Amino acid sequence: MRQRCQVAVRGLGWSMNVALPATAAQYFGSMVQSYDSLIARAVPRYGEMTDRLVEYLACGPGRESILELGCGTGNLSMRLVAAFPDAAITFVDAAPDTDRE
Numbered sequence: 847m848r849q850r851c852q853v854a855v856r857g858l859g860w861s862m863n864v865a866l867p868a869t870a871a872q873y874f875g876s877m878v879q880s881y882d883s884l885i886a887r888a889v890p891r892y893g894e895m896t897d898r899l900v901e902y903l904a905c906g907p908g909r910e911s912i913l914e915l916g917c918g919t920g921n922l923s924m925r926l927v928a929a930f931p932d933a934a935i936t937f938v939d940a941a942p943d944t945d946r947e
Contacts, residue, residue, distance in 0.1 A: 874918070875941035881919055896922050900929050909933055916940075 867873040877884065886892050899922070903909060910933055917923045917937040926935055 869940075871940035873941075874939075878919060878941070882921060885918075896925065900925055904929060912936070914938065 867876055874881070889895065903912070903926075909930055912926055912930060912933050912935045914923055914926065914935065914937050917939045918941075920937075923935075923937050926933075
């Protein structure tokens with residue numbers, strides 16, 4: 847279900863009606879096909895950031911159990927599984943279809 851929303855742009859003197867998903871899960875679920883490309887463009891050095899995260903986890907305690915919240919399309923998830931094959935890893939995402947792509 848999409849809800850109509852009035853969006854006004856301050857200083858430009860115009861507004862528009864847009865259809866927005868009713869929940870965050872629906873919003874992110876609707877962008878599964880383009881999410882990876884979007885995140886790579888929107889977050890500078892995204893790949894380097896996730897590299898550092900995996901390196902950090904490898905050096906610290908608690909590698910036996912990992913919880914990834916907001917796993918999305920699974921890019922980081924696959925890296926975690928490869929880096930920590932013996933860990934119990936739990937993946938959670940509010941958009942039920944994102945982890946199946």
